[in-house]
Amino acid sequence: MKRILVTGALGQIGSELVGKLRDVYGETQVVATDIRKPGTTVTESGPFELLDVTDAKQMFAIVQTYKIDTILHLAAVLSAKAEAQPLAAWNLNMSGLLNALEAARAYQCKFFTPSSIGAFGPNTPKEQTPQDTIQRPTTMYGINKVAGELLCDYYCLKYGVDTRGLRFPGLISHVALPGGGTTDYAVEMYYEAIQKGTYASYIAKGTYLDMMYMPDALQAILTLMEADADQLQHRNAYNVTAMSVQPEDVAAVIRKHIPSFTLEYRVDPMRQAIAESWPNSIDATTAKREWGFKTEYDLQTMTQDMLAKLQCRLQ
Numbered sequence: 673m674k675r676i677l678v679t680g681a682l683g684q685i686g687s688e689l690v691g692k693l694r695d696v697y698g699e700t701q702v703v704a705t706d707i708r709k710p711g712t713t714v715t716e717s718g719p720f721e722l723l724d725v726t727d728a729k730q731m732f733a734i735v736q737t738y739k740i741d742t743i744l745h746l747a748a749v750l751s752a753k754a755e756a757q758p759l760a761a762w763n764l765n766m767s768g769l770l771n772a773l774e775a776a777r778a779y780q781c782k783f784f785t786p787s788s789i790g791a792f793g794p795n796t797p798k799e800q801t802p803q804d805t806i807q808r809p810t811t812m813y814g815i816n817k818v819a820g821e822l823l824c825d826y827y828c829l830k831y832g833v834d835t836r837g838l839r840f841p842g843l844i845s846h847v848a849l850p851g852g853g854t855t856d857y858a859v860e861m862y863y864e865a866i867q868k869g870t871y872a873s874y875i876a877k878g879t880y881l882d883m884m885y886m887p888d889a890l891q892a893i894l895t896l897m898e899a900d901a902d903q904l905q906h907r908n909a910y911n912v913t914a915m916s917v918q919p920e921d922v923a924a925v926i927r928k929h930i931p932s933f934t935l936e937y938r939v940d941p942m943r944q945a946i947a948e949s950w951p952n953s954i955d956a957t958t959a960k961r962e963w964g965f966k967t968e969y970d971l972q973t974m975t976q977d978m979l980a981k982l983q984c985r986l987q
């Protein structure tokens with residue numbers, strides 16, 4: 673990776689990934705793009721372009737102007753928002769991905785896009801979900817993700833585009849809020865523990881979902897993108913995870929640091945139904961074996977770091 677384009681650079685992953693990429697590959701080598709431009713370190717610390725990913729002409733022009741050799745396509749609508757606006761989600765998620773793949777094909781770029789645990793559905797094995805298994809999701813987001821995985825495989829097989837992907841679990845970060853996801857409750861819980869001392873979870877007690885701390889997610893993207901192509905049998909996309917937790921598990925660890933913290937439940941039926949259609953825990957053995965995936969943070973260490981960072985910022 674030498675000249676990297678990041679779409680959706682102001683989103684939850686992009687807000688931190690751009691900084692890490694600029695540290696590793698050089699400030700001028702990473703072109704951040706998004707549909708909006710508020711002043712942030714992402715927009716100020718290196719090249720930034722406004723880009724609507726549904727506009728193929730605009731995307732091609734940026735790839736050509738900056739002589740891009742790697743596209744990290746992050747722009748997407750997350751699961752809960754996609755369920756509320758399925759047509760808009762299909763349009764953005766699928767046409768954005770197709771445009772980015774076409775640009776990668778035309779300019780021979782390496783390519784990454786995230787998939788998700790949302791690519792699984794209610795008849796997928798729920799515990800330790802294998803890498804290769806049934807994928808019949810019942811959400812628009814999940815349908816987009818499965819179609820996306822298949823499209824990425826197709827561009828690799830048919831056109832030789834070096835496509836790679838990760839099936840991310842819920843990502844937890846203290847930098848940018850996710851917005852529109854099903855797993856966002858965990859991030860909200862940390863913020864509200866500090867700001868209000870209490871949180872009402874829209875996900876029910878006893879609902880397990882996989883999670884991962886953002887530093888591990890960023891490192892996983894870099895390690896996968898730097899892996900030798902001939903190591904990779906499963907390109908699109910690898911199961912990755914750090915922990916499988918229910919809301920009360922997160923609350924219990926928060927309480928070790930904020931003993932008065934209380935958790936209640938105000939379940940949102942739409943997001944609860946999405947969560948119940950996803951696995952309880954996924955198996956990341958294939959990612960470990962093929963390209964050395966590993967994580968540094970578990971629930972205890974992630975919580976300690978999240979609370980310390982948020983306390984500095986919010987208090």
Ligand code: AKB
Nearest residue numbers: 750751788853854855
């Ligand atoms: C969401 O909840 O939509 C995302 C995801 C798991 O893909 N965080």
